[in-house]
Amino acid sequence: MAKKILKATFENRCNGCELCVLEVQRQLERVGLTDSPIRILRDSSKSTVYFHVEIDPSVNNLNIKEVIKVCPTSVFEIIEEEDEDLYIS
Amino acid sequence: MKISTSVKNILEIDLEKKTYHVRSRSDLEGILGGVGLSLKLYSEFKDEKPIIFSVGPLNGFFPFASKTSVMFGVKNKIYDYYIGGSLSTRIRFANIDAIVLLGRSKSEVFVEIQNQEVTFLDYGVDFDSHGLPGKRSIVEFKTNKYLLDNYFRFSGSEADSILHFKKVLGIVISGSFDFNIPSPEEYDELYKQILQKYQRLSVDKGEFPSCSGCPMGCSKSNIGEKGGSLLAHSLVGCNFASTLFNNHDLIISCLNVLGYKYTHEDIEKYLQTLYNLKKDYIFQ
Numbered sequence: 001m002a003k004k005i006l007k008a009t010f011e012n013r014c015n016g017c018e019l020c021v022l023e024v025q026r027q028l029e030r031v032g033l034t035d036s037p038i039r040i041l042r043d044s045s046k047s048t049v050y051f052h053v054e055i056d057p058s059v060n061n062l063n064i065k066e067v068i069k070v071c072p073t074s075v076f077e078i079i080e081e082e083d084e085d086l087y088i089s
Numbered sequence: 090m091k092i093s094t095s096v097k098n099i100l101e102i103d104l105e106k107k108t109y110h111v112r113s114r115s116d117l118e119g120i121l122g123g124v125g126l127s128l129k130l131y132s133e134f135k136d137e138k139p140i141i142f143s144v145g146p147l148n149g150f151f152p153f154a155s156k157t158s159v160m161f162g163v164k165n166k167i168y169d170y171y172i173g174g175s176l177s178t179r180i181r182f183a184n185i186d187a188i189v190l191l192g193r194s195k196s197e198v199f200v201e202i203q204n205q206e207v208t209f210l211d212y213g214v215d216f217d218s219h220g221l222p223g224k225r226s227i228v229e230f231k232t233n234k235y236l237l238d239n240y241f242r243f244s245g246s247e248a249d250s251i252l253h254f255k256k257v258l259g260i261v262i263s264g265s266f267d268f269n270i271p272s273p274e275e276y277d278e279l280y281k282q283i284l285q286k287y288q289r290l291s292v293d294k295g296e297f298p299s300c301s302g303c304p305m306g307c308s309k310s311n312i313g314e315k316g317g318s319l320l321a322h323s324l325v326g327c328n329f330a331s332t333l334f335n336n337h338d339l340i341i342s343c344l345n346v347l348g349y350k351y352t353h354e355d356i357e358k359y360l361q362t363l364y365n366l367k368k369d370y371i372f373q
Contacts, residue, residue, distance in 0.1 A: 015296070015297065015298055015299040015304075015306035016175070016298050016299055016301070017299040017300070017301065017302065017303055017304050017306070018175070018178070018301045018302065019152070019284070019302065019304055022302065025267075026273070026276070026277050026280065029269070029270070029273045030267040030268065030269060030270075031149060031150055031267065031268045031269075031270060032149075032182050032264075032265070032266055032267035032268055033178070033182055033223060033224045033264065033265065034182075034224070034265045034266070034267050035267075036223075039222075039223035040223060041222055041223050042175075042238055042239075049238065049239055049240045049298045051298075054223070070284070070304075072294070072299075072304030072305070072306065073296075073306065
């Protein structure tokens with residue numbers, strides 16, 4: 001059976017707004033940055049600001065379609081992966 | 090953590106003595122935040138040449154409430170600036186309403202604020218390694234000006250001058266508190282309603298780094314603001330979203346869903362108090 005996975009395929013488009021972080025935290029009924037399944041890390045070491053999107057697999061238990069919807073720059077996509085646990089060897 | 094609706098947490102940092110205190114003040118309940126809070130604190134501390142960073146009740150909680158009020162005085166003039174980036178959410182998630190930097194350090198210093206704890210770091214430390222990844226904002230002196238997260242800046246060079254005068258070469262602030270909302274479903278609905286109103290902003294979408302809680306990525310996000318709408322800047326919202334933040338019904342709905350008990354009359358009374366307080370000063 002295929003499992004739906006959230007991926008930050010287009011991380012280079014991220015503008016750092018953190019709406020995805022706040023969305024998943026709202027789904028978990030809290031407001032803040034701690035223990036968020038999505039983290040945005042700013043890389044200020046280069047001359048232009050760049051953002052890394054870090055995703056914990058636990059995000060896939062949430063409504064990830066809402067994460068796609070809230071992102072203004074279409075960083076994310078949902079991919080389908082085969083769930084290996086279901087195969088019998 | 091429950092949202093503190095009746096007290097404001099003021100972090101006072103004495104740069105000369107390298108000491109700090111957090112005061113939880115119930116006497117500031119009638120003051121929304123932002124410009125109003127900064128002005129009240131400025132009037133209390135003006136002899137100690139403060140620079141005040143303050144947020145409002147919507148920062149971190151609602152879209153477009155993405156600025157931080159920055160207030161200071163030079164001679165008899167007051168500078169009323171706003172900076173974007175992620176600073177306001179970090180201050181909010183540190184459960185702080187305002188940071189007051191007092192006096193002048195004897196030597197060049199970096200200030201690390203983690204929730205409500207302050208560490209004074211000597212010049213020369215690897216400043217980028219401080220703070221909590223994903224939960225921090227860094228204001229740092231770079232070549233000839235201060236930058237927030239290497240991109241956002243103050244709306245005027247006077248803020249750079251006063252921080253440099255105080256010998257503060259950098260501030261890193263991390264906030265790791267979580268807040269519980271009394272009615273999460275109602276909150277989520279209101280949040281999304283506001284987010285959908287982005288067409289009402291007086292700025293176009295762009296492909297630039299955005300402020301935290303704002304989808305726009307506009308070309309003006311890095312410039313900061315000077316003056317502007319008193320209500321928007323009390324909350325502390327972006328002035329480009331002032332049509333939203335001047336809608337009293339909407340604002341009261343936002344405040345009420347967070348547990349604040351403000352009414353229309355409270356807002357009007359607050360604005361009148363703020364107008365009166367402003368009359369005592371010359372705003373630049």
